[in-house]
Amino acid sequence: MSLENVHVETTALPRDEDRFMKGVKDCVPTLLGYLSIGLAAGVVQKTAGLSMAEIALMSLVLYAGSAQFIAAGMIAAGSSPMAIIITILFVNLRHLLLSAALSPYFRHLSPLRNMFVGALLTDETFGVAINQTAKKTNISEKWMHGLNITAYLNWFIANMAGALLAQWISDPEKFGLEFALPAMFIGILVLSILGRSKIKRDVAVAIIAVVVAVGSSLVMSSSMAIIVATVIASTIGMVVEKWK
Amino acid sequence: MEISLGVFLVIVGAAIVTFIPRVLPLMILSRIELPEWGLRWLNYVPISVMAALIGQEILIHDGKFPSITDNVHLLAAIPTFLIAIKTRSLLATVLSGVILFMFLRWAVP
Numbered sequence: 315m316s317l318e319n320v321h322v323e324t325t326a327l328p329r330d331e332d333r334f335m336k337g338v339k340d341c342v343p344t345l346l347g348y349l350s351i352g353l354a355a356g357v358v359q360k361t362a363g364l365s366m367a368e369i370a371l372m373s374l375v376l377y378a379g380s381a382q383f384i385a386a387g388m389i390a391a392g393s394s395p396m397a398i399i400i401t402i403l404f405v406n407l408r409h410l411l412l413s414a415a416l417s418p419y420f421r422h423l424s425p426l427r428n429m430f431v432g433a434l435l436t437d438e439t440f441g442v443a444i445n446q447t448a449k450k451t452n453i454s455e456k457w458m459h460g461l462n463i464t465a466y467l468n469w470f471i472a473n474m475a476g477a478l479l480a481q482w483i484s485d486p487e488k489f490g491l492e493f494a495l496p497a498m499f500i501g502i503l504v505l506s507i508l509g510r511s512k513i514k515r516d517v518a519v520a521i522i523a524v525v526v527a528v529g530s531s532l533v534m535s536s537s538m539a540i541i542v543a544t545v546i547a548s549t550i551g552m553v554v555e556k557w558k
Numbered sequence: 559m560e561i562s563l564g565v566f567l568v569i570v571g572a573a574i575v576t577f578i579p580r581v582l583p584l585m586i587l588s589r590i591e592l593p594e595w596g597l598r599w600l601n602y603v604p605i606s607v608m609a610a611l612i613g614q615e616i617l618i619h620d621g622k623f624p625s626i627t628d629n630v631h632l633l634a635a636i637p638t639f640l641i642a643i644k645t646r647s648l649l650a651t652v653l654s655g656v657i658l659f660m661f662l663r664w665a666v667p
Contacts (some may be wrong), residue, residue: 381572406579415604499611502608505604523605527614
């Protein structure tokens with residue numbers, strides 16, 4: 315997705331790769347990762363004392379893994395709604411960066427249609443979508459909805475299944491699936507680096523991000539550390555690239 | 559099958575503060591012409607975010623750094639990286655990562 319590629323592509327006819335069903339298909343590799351996290355979320359929410367209806371509402375309306383874990387934990391601990399909401403605001407601020415990074419590829423849509431594109435944005439759908447941009451300058455709206463809605467339904471089903479399973483299992487991580495999420499992030503990172511023509515710089519930026527994320531999480535919350543690491547590493551990447 | 563008022567308020571409030579950061583940049587930034595440095599900066603965001611998430615997932619557990627030989631996540635991550643580079647397939651990476659992790663957790667005492 316280097317800038318050199320900008321304006322190469324035309325948006326003439328809908329090609330096969332821009333279809334809704336292609337988005338559904340491209341979501342498949344991420345399903346296992348979020349299925350396992352969704353199951354865990356369902357179990358945690360159920361054991362926190364939430365009803366099935368509340369869990370359904372949570373997964374459909376909030377639709378954010380880390381936020382749902384935090385909400386369940388804080389509800390169980392008796393925290394005030396305001397404290398929970400503020401905590402979740404900070405945890406999900408990284409979406410600002412994901413949404414901003416996608417914005418150049420959705421210039422062809424109106425703000426209202428972009429609202430629907432962004433409403434179901436997650437780490438995983440972002441990762442899959444940004445990998446598309448190695449080949450093109452626009453991301454198809456239908457494709458994005460196919461990707462987003464598949465991930466959304468998978469998440470809802472996983473949450474419900476986890477809530478039902480909660481009566482039998484207390485530790486859903488026993489099944490080795492907890493590595494599905496980091497493995498998915500690794501896959502997305504490697505594919506996006508290989509899809510661009512600046513491997514050395516990308517690897518350097520990635521290493522800086524890891525060091526900052528891990529180092530700063532000693533002195534701040536892990537979600538803030540992600541934001542700080544992203545801002546610092548991206549800035550270094552931008553400065554070095556401009557400099558050369 | 560009921561929804562308590564407190565939980566309802568938490569869900570709605572949390573959903574609003576999650577929704578806004580998700581949609582606002584897409585709605586606004588896609589309308590305005592960003593300067594070149596801004597685009598370049600955004601270009602590095604995906605790499606940085608994913609790397610930062612991976613770093614936390616595999617290096618930190620319960621707020622601590624496990625030693626390298628005890629850290630099954632890290633031991634599994636290294637071959638997972640190689641598989642991702644070799645296969646260039648997300649699905650192959652996720653599946654082999656999970657299998658490797660299961661094997662390593664069984665093999666590493």
